[in-house]
Amino acid sequence: MELTLWTYEGPPHIGAMRIASSMKGVHYVLHAPQGDTYADLLFTMIERRGKRPPVTYTTFQARDLGGDTAELVKGHIREAVERFQPDALLVGESCTAELIQDQPGSLAKGMGYEIPIVNLELPAYSKKENWGGAETFYQLVRGLLKNHSQNQPDHKPTAWKSEGRRPRVNLLGPSLLGFRCRDDILEIQKILSQHGIDINVIAPLEASPADLIRLTKADANVCLYPEIAESTCIWLERTFGHPYTKTIPIGVGATQDFIEEVHKILELDFPTAKEEIDQSRLTWYSNSVDSNYLTGKRVFIFGDGTHAISAARIADKELGFKVVGIGTYSREMARQVRSVAKELELEALITNDYLEVEEAIKECAPELVLGTQMERHSAKRLGIPCAVISTPMHVQDVPARYSPQMGWEGANVIFDDWVHPLMMGLEEHLIGMFRHDFEFTDGHQSHLGHVGGSTKETEAAQSQTIQDSIDSNRADHLPCWTSEGEIELSKIPFFVRGKVRKNTEKYARQIGCQEIDGEILLDAKAHFKA
Amino acid sequence: MSGATLLKETGPKEVFCGLTSIVWLHRRMPDAFFLVVGSRTCAHLIQSAAGVMIFAEPRFGTAILEERDLAGLADAHEELDRVVKNLLTRRPEIRTLFLVGSCPSEVIKIDLARAAERLNSQFNGKVTILNYSGSGIETTFTQGEDGALKALVPLMPESQHKQLLLVGTLANAVEDRLITIFKRLGINKIDSFPPRQSTQLPSVGPGTKILLTQPYLTDTARVLKDRGAEILEAPFPLGVEGSRLWIEAAAKSFGVNQSLVDETLEPLIIRARKALKPYIEKLNGKKLFLLPESQLEIPLARFLQMECGMELLEIGTPYLNREMMKPEIDLLPENVRIVEGQHVEKQLDRVREKKADLVVCGMGLANPLEAEGFSTKWSIEMVFSPIHGIDQAADLAELFARPLIRHDLLNPTSH
Numbered sequence: 031m032e033l034t035l036w037t038y039e040g041p042p043h044i045g046a047m048r049i050a051s052s053m054k055g056v057h058y059v060l061h062a063p064q065g066d067t068y069a070d071l072l073f074t075m076i077e078r079r080g081k082r083p084p085v086t087y088t089t090f091q092a093r094d095l096g097g098d099t100a101e102l103v104k105g106h107i108r109e110a111v112e113r114f115q116p117d118a119l120l121v122g123e124s125c126t127a128e129l130i131q132d133q134p135g136s137l138a139k140g141m142g143y144e145i146p147i148v149n150l151e152l153p154a155y156s157k158k159e160n161w162g163g164a165e166t167f168y169q170l171v172r173g174l175l176k177n178h179s180q181n182q183p184d185h186k187p188t189a190w191k192s193e194g195r196r197p198r199v200n201l202l203g204p205s206l207l208g209f210r211c212r213d214d215i216l217e218i219q220k221i222l223s224q225h226g227i228d229i230n231v232i233a234p235l236e237a238s239p240a241d242l243i244r245l246t247k248a249d250a251n252v253c254l255y256p257e258i259a260e261s262t263c264i265w266l267e268r269t270f271g272h273p274y275t276k277t278i279p280i281g282v283g284a285t286q287d288f289i290e291e292v293h294k295i296l297e298l299d300f301p302t303a304k305e306e307i308d309q310s311r312l313t314w315y316s317n318s319v320d321s322n323y324l325t326g327k328r329v330f331i332f333g334d335g336t337h338a339i340s341a342a343r344i345a346d347k348e349l350g351f352k353v354v355g356i357g358t359y360s361r362e363m364a365r366q367v368r369s370v371a372k373e374l375e376l377e378a379l380i381t382n383d384y385l386e387v388e389e390a391i392k393e394c395a396p397e398l399v400l401g402t403q404m405e406r407h408s409a410k411r412l413g414i415p416c417a418v419i420s421t422p423m424h425v426q427d428v429p430a431r432y433s434p435q436m437g438w439e440g441a442n443v444i445f446d447d448w449v450h451p452l453m454m455g456l457e458e459h460l461i462g463m464f465r466h467d468f469e470f471t472d473g474h475q476s477h478l479g480h481v482g483g484s485t486k487e488t489e490a491a492q493s494q495t496i497q498d499s500i501d502s503n504r505a506d507h508l509p510c511w512t513s514e515g516e517i518e519l520s521k522i523p524f525f526v527r528g529k530v531r532k533n534t535e536k537y538a539r540q541i542g543c544q545e546i547d548g549e550i551l552l553d554a555k556a557h558f559k560a
Numbered sequence: 561m562s563g564a565t566l567l568k569e570t571g572p573k574e575v576f577c578g579l580t581s582i583v584w585l586h587r588r589m590p591d592a593f594f595l596v597v598g599s600r601t602c603a604h605l606i607q608s609a610a611g612v613m614i615f616a617e618p619r620f621g622t623a624i625l626e627e628r629d630l631a632g633l634a635d636a637h638e639e640l641d642r643v644v645k646n647l648l649t650r651r652p653e654i655r656t657l658f659l660v661g662s663c664p665s666e667v668i669k670i671d672l673a674r675a676a677e678r679l680n681s682q683f684n685g686k687v688t689i690l691n692y693s694g695s696g697i698e699t700t701f702t703q704g705e706d707g708a709l710k711a712l713v714p715l716m717p718e719s720q721h722k723q724l725l726l727v728g729t730l731a732n733a734v735e736d737r738l739i740t741i742f743k744r745l746g747i748n749k750i751d752s753f754p755p756r757q758s759t760q761l762p763s764v765g766p767g768t769k770i771l772l773t774q775p776y777l778t779d780t781a782r783v784l785k786d787r788g789a790e791i792l793e794a795p796f797p798l799g800v801e802g803s804r805l806w807i808e809a810a811a812k813s814f815g816v817n818q819s820l821v822d823e824t825l826e827p828l829i830i831r832a833r834k835a836l837k838p839y840i841e842k843l844n845g846k847k848l849f850l851l852p853e854s855q856l857e858i859p860l861a862r863f864l865q866m867e868c869g870m871e872l873l874e875i876g877t878p879y880l881n882r883e884m885m886k887p888e889i890d891l892l893p894e895n896v897r898i899v900e901g902q903h904v905e906k907q908l909d910r911v912r913e914k915k916a917d918l919v920v921c922g923m924g925l926a927n928p929l930e931a932e933g934f935s936t937k938w939s940i941e942m943v944f945s946p947i948h949g950i951d952q953a954a955d956l957a958e959l960f961a962r963p964l965i966r967h968d969l970l971n972p973t974s975h
């Protein structure tokens with residue numbers, strides 16, 4: 031038994047949902063109790079998507095357990111196939127269904143449908159979300175390519191030359207609830223096309239089962255998110271001889287290396303000059319005089335494997351920070367993170383316990399935390415600025431604007447995202463110093479309000495002090511508040527309290543009332559609503 | 561029962577499980593801790609339902625079952641003891657610990673009642689350990705609160721005095737306000753349950769008259785009745801009329817003079833009606849569809865129809881307790897469709913077919929409906945917002961008017 035207060039990853043069937051929801055024409059029948067339908071909100075609220083995930087839950091109840099749950103499962107499969115007419119069906123179970131062993135996947139296969147059916151067995155008591163996503167993607171690709179001409183042992187990533195066409199690659203790994211995947215693939219697509227490389231298939235995001243069947247038509251695979259795509263890439267290499275890239279193009283150096291790696295695999299002519307000078311502003315910005323204060327800033331890094339490793343390289347090599355701690359919750363990538371840590375003369379923190387991470391942050395007292403939403407909260411408690419670099423994410427990690435992490439533009443975005451909290455930290459400090467200047471007393475606050483440092487409590491306290499100073503200068507003709515009235519007022523959320531106070535006083539003056547109690551406050555509220 | 565059409569539906573549901581109640585219960589009783597004995601899914605659910613709002617140190621957590629716990633049950637009990645001990649060492653301020661059952665713990669039959677008993681004797685009065693089920697195979701959404709409160713009832717001290725007890729979690733400000741009003745009516749011995757500190761339980765006994773503030777407390781009401789209390793029959797305190805009838809039920813039972821009641825409530829009612837007016841203009845004649853989620857659907861529908869003039873297309877409810885809902889259903893117009901249970905796909909088909917103007921639904925469904933052009937309101941907001949009582953009627957109406965106002969602002973030509 032493991033005690034958790036917050037978790038970085040959901041259960042493995044959430045990973046499966048990420049694959050199903052990312053794709054077109056795939057439906058997932060999930061044998062699960064009704065409460066498990068909460069998962070829909072991850073997609074419709076956090077990702078703010080206008081579509082429900084393509085998932086039918088069997089929502090079985092205790093009273094069904096005595097009876098024939100197998101029939102219940104089949105009924106839902108039948109209804110789902112009829113209603114949604116998918117091109118491929120995923121069938122699986124959540125943690126509770128796993129215990130009752132109905133084997134929904136086998137049931138579905140016995141129902142005589144023409145469409146490909148993938149039976150997902152995702153052990154809910156030992157595995158987690160990313161693993162579930164990777165396994166689902168892999169099973170789906172394998173299932174769909176099963177009947178495909180097995181061996182192309184003579185596959186050559188240079189075939190494009192003899193066939194007289196442009197080389198083409200697959201981009202593998204982007205999925206919903208992945209960190210900024212939507213924008214990353216646009217950026218990578220742009221870079222590759224500038225080098226005369228075409229995209230064969232992007233998957234799973236926006237791909238259909240038919241697209242997955244076309245995967246073998248590429249010359250090579252680009253593995254963008256190893257958490258999701260590595261097992262598939264390995265299988266494609268083993269089965270069809272397709273090589274795949276190992277560099278994740280996050281940061282200027284890594285993007286450059288990535289481009290070189292792709293060229294080497296495809297035996298394309300090597301790009302002669304480095305592109306970064308024209309392409310990304312990160313390099314010049316971090317060289318500029320304004321960045322002097324970034325020198326040696328102590329940063330702590332925690333996130334999924336891919337983003338943590340990339341962040342370390344950028345921080346260390348491209349911004350001149352000092353990495354004082356690094357870790358990941360992705361056990362699958364522990365080895366890689368450990369070796370990065372070793373290079374930095376650190377010991378990697380591999381844990382799923384956010385409290386342990388918070389302790390580690392406290393311990394090494396960084397000036398900036400690069401983490402997940404949880405580290406953002408920990409950092410806020412510790413009064414340290416923080417930028418979010420990894421899942422698990424929050425609605426604010428799905429910005430409306432274009433903001434990739436990968437490629438040249440990704441490097442620009444990262445520069446801004448990491449450096450702003452530090453500047454805001456400086457600004458916050460100045461505001462603290464000048465707090466008593468009248469210009470600052472009208473509730474002015476830095477943008478850090480949302481990122482770190484100042485909390486709602488201090489904001490409330492601040493507005494309280496402002497109010498107090500107003501109170502002491504109160505003109506005589508203003509109506510006064512009874513203590514009961516003040517108590518009523520204090521129950522109103524602080525961010526509208528000022529407005530309510532003003533309105534109530536205005537109302538009291540209008541009706542010629544000198545003393546404001548709770549009733550007057552409510553009268554006024556009603557008056558201004560009407 | 562009046563002429564409402566009561567229907568049942570079975571099929572795929574889209575409702576939270578009872579674990580979700582923890583999200584508001586832990587804020588109500590800050591000295592309590594809710595430990596779910598469950599899976600990673602359960603942990604992920606409360607985290608997601610809490611809106612990724614990470615509190616300093618949440619007062620809830622999950623003891624996640626792992627493969628080795630499933631192998632043998634004796635092991636699971638030892639493991640649970642270990643986890644509880646760790647937790648209580650880390651958090652010495654905890655006074656009440658709820659062990660919350662989940663689907664997995666129920667399916668593999670971990671006996672949490674026995675675990676609670678065992679742990680109680682180990683902690684010897686320093687911490688009270690209770691248990692209830694929040695599992696999705698037994699409970700929906702708000703029923704978790706019912707389970708938690710029911711578990712507390714045996715600990716309530718006995719009292720023979722004539723007293724009023726408000727039962728169900730309310731926003732503190734609303735609760736204070738309601739108590740003030742009862743005091744004006746001369747009802748001075750008044751308490752609420754759950755209390756703001758888990759250790760300050762109100763007393764109960766034959767003289768206790770109970771007003772339920774929430775419609776989902778079926779089991780709690782039953783065990784309180786077993787303690788000799790009387791459940792006053794009334795609609796729920798939502799809207800001007802519901803709240804008035806609810807307050808009057810207590811007044812009557814305490815022999816308060818009707819003229820004092822009128823004198824006290826009349827100004828509040830006039831003021832509330834005045835404040836309601838702009839929202840009524842917005843809501844009047846609009847078609848409302850409530851999908852089942854919080855069990856507040858029937859009282860909400862009653863208020864929105866009776867006082868705001870909305871047209872009711874359908875009232876979905878996860879579960880219908882006919883006896884408890886009778887005063888509400890009596891206030892509904894003839895032939896209103898009340899659908900107990902759910903087939904979410906068919907319900908959504910009806911939402912589309914009947915062209916609802918406003919849909920009250922769970923968080924997973926809202927954005928997809930918005931994308932189809934429907935205005936929506938989250939059910940869960942009703943259990944967090946201060947909506948009870950006469951003074952809150954306009955705020956309650958505003959919650960429903962706002963999506964319509966926004967829709968009109970953004971789509972000025974569509975009406």
Ligand code: SF4
Nearest residue numbers: 065577602662663696
């Ligand atoms: S439905 Fe059951 S398994 Fe799912 S979160 Fe709720 S209690 Fe846990």
Ligand code: SF4
Nearest residue numbers: 424425610611612613
């Ligand atoms: S309301 Fe949304 S943005 Fe605000 S803390 Fe909660 S989840 Fe985050």
